[in-house]
Amino acid sequence: MQENKNISKSVIRRLPRYYRFLGELLNEGVEKISSRELSERMRLTASQIRQDLNCFGGFGQQGYGYNVAELRGQIGAILHLDDKRTVILIGAGNLGRAVALHIDFTRYGYELTGVFDRDETLTGESIAGVRIRSTDELRGFCEDRRPNMAILCIPRDGAEDVVKTLIECGVTAFWNFSHYDIHAEYPNAAVENVHLTDSLMTLSYLMEESGEDDTITN
Amino acid sequence: MQENKNISKSVIRRLPRYYRFLGELLNEGVEKISSRELSERMRLTASQIRQDLNCFGGFGQQGYGYNVAELRGQIGAILHLDDKRTVILIGAGNLGRAVALHIDFTRYGYELTGVFDRDETLTGESIAGVRIRSTDELRGFCEDRRPNMAILCIPRDGAEDVVKTLIECGVTAFWNFSHYDIHAEYPNAAVENVHLTDSLMTLSYLMEESGEDDTITN
DNA sequence: ATTTTTTTGTGAAATTCTTGACAACCGCAT
DNA sequence: ATGCGGTTGTCAAGAATTTCACAAAAAAAT
Numbered sequence: 001m002q003e004n005k006n007i008s009k010s011v012i013r014r015l016p017r018y019y020r021f022l023g024e025l026l027n028e029g030v031e032k033i034s035s036r037e038l039s040e041r042m043r044l045t046a047s048q049i050r051q052d053l054n055c056f057g058g059f060g061q062q063g064y065g066y067n068v069a070e071l072r073g074q075i076g077a078i079l080h081l082d083d084k085r086t087v088i089l090i091g092a093g094n095l096g097r098a099v100a101l102h103i104d105f106t107r108y109g110y111e112l113t114g115v116f117d118r119d120e121t122l123t124g125e126s127i128a129g130v131r132i133r134s135t136d137e138l139r140g141f142c143e144d145r146r147p148n149m150a151i152l153c154i155p156r157d158g159a160e161d162v163v164k165t166l167i168e169c170g171v172t173a174f175w176n177f178s179h180y181d182i183h184a185e186y187p188n189a190a191v192e193n194v195h196l197t198d199s200l201m202t203l204s205y206l207m208e209e210s211g212e213d214d215t216i217t218n
Numbered sequence: 219m220q221e222n223k224n225i226s227k228s229v230i231r232r233l234p235r236y237y238r239f240l241g242e243l244l245n246e247g248v249e250k251i252s253s254r255e256l257s258e259r260m261r262l263t264a265s266q267i268r269q270d271l272n273c274f275g276g277f278g279q280q281g282y283g284y285n286v287a288e289l290r291g292q293i294g295a296i297l298h299l300d301d302k303r304t305v306i307l308i309g310a311g312n313l314g315r316a317v318a319l320h321i322d323f324t325r326y327g328y329e330l331t332g333v334f335d336r337d338e339t340l341t342g343e344s345i346a347g348v349r350i351r352s353t354d355e356l357r358g359f360c361e362d363r364r365p366n367m368a369i370l371c372i373p374r375d376g377a378e379d380v381v382k383t384l385i386e387c388g389v390t391a392f393w394n395f396s397h398y399d400i401h402a403e404y405p406n407a408a409v410e411n412v413h414l415t416d417s418l419m420t421l422s423y424l425m426e427e428s429g430e431d432d433t434i435t436n
Numbered sequence: 437a438t439t440t441t442t443t444t445g446t447g448a449a450a451t452t453c454t455t456g457a458c459a460a461c462c463g464c465a466t
Numbered sequence: 467a468t469g470c471g472g473t474t475g476t477c478a479a480g481a482a483t484t485t486c487a488c489a490a491a492a493a494a495a496t
Contacts, residue, residue, distance in 0.1 A: 012423055016416035034473060043401045047455050054475060062474040063462035080422045098316030108418055173425040183261045190424035192417050198234035199410045200326055200393060201297045205230055206408035207391040208298045252443060265485055272445060280444040281492035
């Protein structure tokens with residue numbers, strides 16, 4: 001499988017949603033589904049679903065559709081959800097805590113192995129069963145334990161240095177909740193920026209425009 | 219101003235980022251900036267910046283560039299960040315609390331006026347200075363206070379009913395952190411879905427592909 | 437004043453993404 | 467066996483988005 005013929009980012013961004021919907025269908029006991037049925041449920045075109053899935057190989061069967069369990073498994077594999085990975089959290093404030101507690105990491109193959117905060121008064125406390133360490137220990141810990149991914153829940157000002165340190169220690173993936181944009185200085189790093197305030201501002205725009213119709217395309 | 223000639227969603231999604239970078243420039247005391255300089259900073263093309271801004275009117279001056287403070291103000295206005303709005307939070311779990319405490323709502327024109335949770339043992343507690351109410355009070359509260367927006371930090375199963383209730387009470391904007399997809403049943407609603415797990419799964423994919431280069435376009 | 441440099445605004449080309457259309461195929465009923 | 471309804475995989479058209487390129491305009495330099 002995995003044809004790897006230049007998969008576009010647009011397709012990748014839809015895969016988790018497919019995975020989610022297929023999980024729901026599985027819960028409901030649905031065994032097979034056609035691209036048309038799925039398209040109605042997900043509010044997109046059947047053509048897009050077929051096109052997307054076809055990037056990775058023929059998971060469907062003509063006249064039948066797609067087997068829900070199998071397709072979900074395939075997408076999970078494409079997303080590498082079966083891989084075992086370790087993750088550290090930088091920043092144990094409100095947001096960091098919530099992410100650590102709210103996300104079911106094991107479900108996506110991750111294990112939370114370290115939590116760091118520059119506020120030394122937090123050192124020793126635990127979040128999600130993991131002891132909070134001082135940021136001073138960050139470099140030593142990473143060189144030793146080699147985490148695969150780092151979650152950044154820190155203010156903008158500290159972020160640049162932390163990223164630099166982590167890159168030096170070989171961390172190449174970042175789930176970035178900070179207001180700092182990790183950019184192309186590190187071309188081999190994988191970055192997902194979660195800019196909550198950007199999302200809120202987008203909503204502010206949409207709120208006003210949503211009534212007036214025909215002003216927004218796509 | 220505001221030409222309103224079918225602004226595409228892609229452009230809208232970039233506006234908050236412009237706003238953020240212009241805020242930083244302002245903090246640094248930068249007075250004017252050219253599309254080229256801004257493009258280097260933001261890692262996108264100068265052409266795109268000019269094209270984007272031009273959707274809303276000519277904010278720049280040839281041979282000079284853009285005035286940082288003025289441009290930021292204009293984008294803020296386009297995003298309606300000056301409007302006064304009220305928002306309620308549904309779900310006072312880890313994530314709900316973190317959002318309530320972490321986001322500086324007043325900065326974007328919002329006031330948090332209500333918090334609801336179906337867990338009655340939380341009733342009476344306060345988050346961010348707002349008393350937690352039982353979900354039973356939701357309908358009454360909304361009919362009375364008419365909040366403009368609702369933040370959903372609840373599990374998937376409760377979400378559908380809550381959305382239905384809120385729509386009936388005239389709430390038309392949703393900042394949705396739940397796993398439930400609010401979809402086109404409500405064509406006039408403005409929705410921003412923040413699917414954290416989708417983002418995590420995307421990162422899982424990118425982690426694996428980021429080394430192998432030329433497999434991802436865009 | 438005049439020229440040079442810089443930079444925007446914008447039409448058009450290039451690229452990317454989505455949708456439409458249909459042949460090939462499968463399962464099922466007859 | 468054979469035909470029918472349904473569905474995929476895929477190619478090509480269509481739409482949207484991004485980039486290019488340059489005239490017009492402003493500022494700076496001479």
